[in-house]
Amino acid sequence: MYPTLKAATLFALLTGLAVQAAPAPQSSTSVTCDSDSQWHDDYQTQTCPTGTVCQADAGGNPCVWPSSSSSAVGVAAVAEDTGGSGSSGSGAATGVTSAAAATSAEDVGASASVAGGASSSVVVGGASSSAVVGGASSVAGGASSASGAAATSAGAASSAVAGSSGAAGSSASGVSGSSASGGSATGSAAASSGTASTTTNSTSTSSNGTRYVLYWDNYANMGGVEASQLTGATHVILSFADMTSWATKVDSAAMAFESSSDGNFDSPTASTLKGMVSGLKVTGALGGWGLDTPMATAVQGGDSTIETFVDNAVAFAKAFNLDGIDIDWEFPAASDVPNLVTFLTKLKAGLPDDSIISVALGARVDTTDAAAYTTDTFSQLTDLVDMWNVMTYDYVNRYSNKTEQQGGGRVVETVMDYYEKQGIDMDKVNIGFAMNAKYFTGVTNCTTDNPIGCTLPGQSYYEDDGEDNRKSGWLRFNSDLDSTLGTDGTTWMEKVRPQFEARPTDGSTEIADDVSQAWYDEDNQTFWTWLEPSDMSSVCSTWKSKVGGMMVWSANQ
Numbered sequence: 348m349y350p351t352l353k354a355a356t357l358f359a360l361l362t363g364l365a366v367q368a369a370p371a372p373q374s375s376t377s378v379t380c381d382s383d384s385q386w387h388d389d390y391q392t393q394t395c396p397t398g399t400v401c402q403a404d405a406g407g408n409p410c411v412w413p414s415s416s417s418s419a420v421g422v423a424a425v426a427e428d429t430g431g432s433g434s435s436g437s438g439a440a441t442g443v444t445s446a447a448a449a450t451s452a453e454d455v456g457a458s459a460s461v462a463g464g465a466s467s468s469v470v471v472g473g474a475s476s477s478a479v480v481g482g483a484s485s486v487a488g489g490a491s492s493a494s495g496a497a498a499t500s501a502g503a504a505s506s507a508v509a510g511s512s513g514a515a516g517s518s519a520s521g522v523s524g525s526s527a528s529g530g531s532a533t534g535s536a537a538a539s540s541g542t543a544s545t546t547t548n549s550t551s552t553s554s555n556g557t558r559y560v561l562y563w564d565n566y567a568n569m570g571g572v573e574a575s576q577l578t579g580a581t582h583v584i585l586s587f588a589d590m591t592s593w594a595t596k597v598d599s600a601a602m603a604f605e606s607s608s609d610g611n612f613d614s615p616t617a618s619t620l621k622g623m624v625s626g627l628k629v630t631g632a633l634g635g636w637g638l639d640t641p642m643a644t645a646v647q648g649g650d651s652t653i654e655t656f657v658d659n660a661v662a663f664a665k666a667f668n669l670d671g672i673d674i675d676w677e678f679p680a681a682s683d684v685p686n687l688v689t690f691l692t693k694l695k696a697g698l699p700d701d702s703i704i705s706v707a708l709g710a711r712v713d714t715t716d717a718a719a720y721t722t723d724t725f726s727q728l729t730d731l732v733d734m735w736n737v738m739t740y741d742y743v744n745r746y747s748n749k750t751e752q753q754g755g756g757r758v759v760e761t762v763m764d765y766y767e768k769q770g771i772d773m774d775k776v777n778i779g780f781a782m783n784a785k786y787f788t789g790v791t792n793c794t795t796d797n798p799i800g801c802t803l804p805g806q807s808y809y810e811d812d813g814e815d816n817r818k819s820g821w822l823r824f825n826s827d828l829d830s831t832l833g834t835d836g837t838t839w840m841e842k843v844r845p846q847f848e849a850r851p852t853d854g855s856t857e858i859a860d861d862v863s864q865a866w867y868d869e870d871n872q873t874f875w876t877w878l879e880p881s882d883m884s885s886v887c888s889t890w891k892s893k894v895g896g897m898m899v900w901s902a903n904q
Contacts, residue, residue, distance in 0.1 A: 377403075378403045378409045379403065380401035380402070380403045380409065381401075382401065383400045383401055384400065384401060385401065386401045386403070386409050555891075555892065555895075556887075556890070556891035556892060556893070556894055556895065556896055556897070557581075557895075557896060558581055558582070558734070558777055558895050558896020558897070558898075559579050559580050559581050559582075559896055559897055559898075560580075560581070560582045560584065560705075560734070560736060560777045560896060560897070560898035560899070561577070561580040561582065561583045561584070561898075561899060561902050562583075562584045562586050562632070562898070562899065562900045562901045562902060563583055563584070563585055563586060563901060563902040563903060564586045564587070564635075564900075564901045564902075564903065564904075565585065565586065565587070565604045565605050565606075565607045565611060565612050573623075574623035574624070576902060577620065577623055577624045577627065580624060580627060581626070581627065581628065581896075582627070582628045582629070582630065582703070582734075583620055583627065583628075583629045583630075583902075584629075584630050584631070584632050584673045584705070584736075585604065585612050585616065585617075585629065585630070585631045585632065585667070585669075586604075586631075586632035586635060586673075586675070586901070587604065587605050587632045587633065587634060587635040587638050587675070588602075588603075588604055588605070588631055588632065588633050588660075588663055589602075589603045589604055589605050589606070590633060590634075590638070590641040590642060590659075591641060593641050593642075593645065593655070593656055593659045594641065594644070594645070594652070594655070595655065596655055596658055596659060597659050597662065599662045599663075599665065599666040600666075602659075602662060602663045602666040602667070604631075604667075605635075605638065612667065613667075614666060614667055614668060615668075616629075616667065617629035617667055617668040617669055617670070618668055628670040628671070628703060629668075629669055629670055630664075630669050630670050630671040630672060630673050630703055630705065631663060631664060631667055631669045631671075631672060631673065632672075632673040632674075632675050632707075633660060633663075633672060633673065633674055633675065633676075634674060634675035634676045634677065634707075635675050635677070636675075636677050639675065639676050639677055641656075642656065642674075642676055643676060643679070643683075645690075646676075646679070646683065646686045646687060646689075646690045647683060647686060649686065650689065653686065653689055653690050653693060654693065656690070657690065657693045657694050657697050658697070660672055660694060660697070661694075661697040661698055664698060664702070670701075670702060670703055671698065671702040671703030671704055671705070671733070672694060672698065672702070672703075672704055672705075673704075673705045673706070673707065673736070674691070674704070674705070674706045674707065675706075675707040676707075677707070677709065677716070678709050678715070678716045678717070678718075678719065679719040680715065680718055680719060681718045681719050681721070683719055684719050684721075684723075684724050684727075687719065687724075687728075688724075688727045688728065688731075691704065691706075691728060691731040691732065692731060694731075695731050703733045703734065704731060704732055704733055704734075705732065705733060705734035705735070705736055706728075706732050706734075706735055706736070707736045707737075707738055708720060708735055708736065708737045708738060708766065709738055709741075710737070710738050710739050710740060710741055710742045710754075710758060710762045711741075711742060711744075712761070712762055712765035712766070714746075717765065717766075720766070720769060720771075721769055722769045722770045724769075725769055725770045725771050725772075726770060729772055729775075732775065733775060734775050734776075734777055734895070735766075735771060735772075735775050735776050735777065736777050736779060736898045737762060737763070737766065737776055737777065737778055737779055737898075738779045738781075738900070739754055739758055739759045739762050739763070739778050739779045739780075740753050740754035740758070740779055740780065740781035740900070741753055741754075741781065741785075742754060742758045742761075742762070743785065743787075743876060744785075744819075745787075745803075745805075745806055745809035745810065745815070745819045746805075746806050747803055748802065748803055748805060749800055749801060749802060749803055750787065750790065750793065750798060750799055750800060750801040750802075750803060750865070750867075750874045750876075751799055751800070751865075751876070752799070752858070752861055752863040752864075752865060752876050753781065753785045753863075753876045753877070754779075754780065754781055754863065754876075754878055755858075755861055755862045755863025755864075755878050755882050755886065756861055756862025756863065756882070756885060756886055756889065757860070757861035757862065757863065758861075758863070759778060759886055759889075759890065763776070763778070763890070763893075763894075773893060773894050773895070774894070774895045775895055776894040776895055776896075777894065777895060777896045777897060777898035778886065778890055778894055778896075778897055778898065779897075779898045779899065779900060780878065780883055780886075780897065780898070780899045780900075781821075781878075781899075781900050781904075782823065782824050782825070782899060782900065782901060782904035783821040783822055783823045783824060783877070783904055784821070784822045784824070784847060784875055784876065784877035785819070785820070785821055785822075785875070785876050785877070786819060786820060786821075786822060786843055786846075786847070786873055786874065786875050787803055787804075787809075787818075787819040787873065787874045788818045788819065788871070788872065788873045789804045789808055789818060789872060790802075790803060790804070790867065790872055790873065790874045791872055793867040793869075793872075793874060794867060794869065795851075795855075795866070795867050795868075795869055797867075798865045798866055798867035798874060799858065799865055801867070801874065803874075817835060817836065817839040820839065822840065822843060822844060822847055823904040824904060825903060825904050826840075826844060828903065828904060829841070829844065843873070846868055846871050846873060847875060849868075850866050850868070850875065851866065856875075857879075862882050862885045862886060863876065863877075863878055863882055864876065864877050864878060864879055864882065
């Protein structure tokens, strides 16, 4: 079974890049170092991650790497024993979590579900017993496994990411043993390195790559969120609003998120999440693939329809006690830009002054997906938007004509090169990671040795009368979600998941120059593309100093 990559796993990667989970003190309080490894303020007592020391005058998080240390991007306390088969679901400090997916997926128990070696269990202080990718001294290199992942003990991981406000010993069972697999963030007190501060509509602050943005999609909710799944998160974006009746003004009592059969977001959700993590910001997403038509229609309609839609968006934020709104319109056309500017201007004016506005951007920058986002557009929107959540994934989809990677180093480089040239504020950018593998069936002209650049059958093969027929799609790393996809979706997952689990584990799927994975299954004529934790680690290492943070779609995948 393919282990599930959790949010805690990605956070472990960020930890290895000095994006640590230990919360910063409250901004209005002073810090006292109780010892070299522990500090307190008026609200909390925290232990520094292994290898760091307490420095009261450091500003922000007082846990800093010693000036003589060579481990500024190191990973602390990697367990010596990397055998993972006997510790599924264990939160004990002596238990070793699952081994790297690319080398020993078949040995990992179903509940030890993380791609690349993070455990599904949660231990001290709400910190997940996550694997850290890349070895003890360097995230980007040096691990001996094919995927570059090294399993850590629960104790080591909790030391490395100590300090989350989650209850000690709490389990990640809220998602059937899976911590979150997505992440959302902006700079807040919960962000670790102390350089980030909460982003608002009126202020842009450099976060030096420390934002950690966690999307959580309600339509595959699996029962809710637990503190352990929020380790390191600075922002959670609840996705998506039910906008089907927003053409007219909706009473706040009738506001809702998209329905879920296994746990809906409600008005206390934001407060509950904030109670789990100090300084956490919780916003709500409008739109989403296939759900954004009401928003597009309203914005394209002009001032009157925009005003009605904005009134509903503001009421929605108030009804659910949200700190802001995320816009996921996939995708506006170039002709929509004037109305888009009007929409975001009115939205900013309607929300409280300290609210957060974020906008999702697409990866397929050589298509009309990015047509609206030019130098002129960014110049008009820069004072209105606090975060740009760049979906540096889904680079290949059913409209593509050849096989290529859905994400990874080359994709991030290509996408960010475009947006940077258009003048995007890089401090506001969160680079995205998808917690899934993509598959494309019906690929007949490919070989296992050369999976990239093969001809795809095209839209007409992957759609029936304009509707997705699942001959291509996403395999969520969290297999528990397979049963939430309806009869057809579940049937397809029962078909393709065993195929993916049978992929080579000898490192042959790695495309090192592109920092990604790809495989052509000759027996089933199916192309696969995904990222291993080592790929994510490498991307984080390359981009951390260039952008504001990282983002994951989605927490429960």
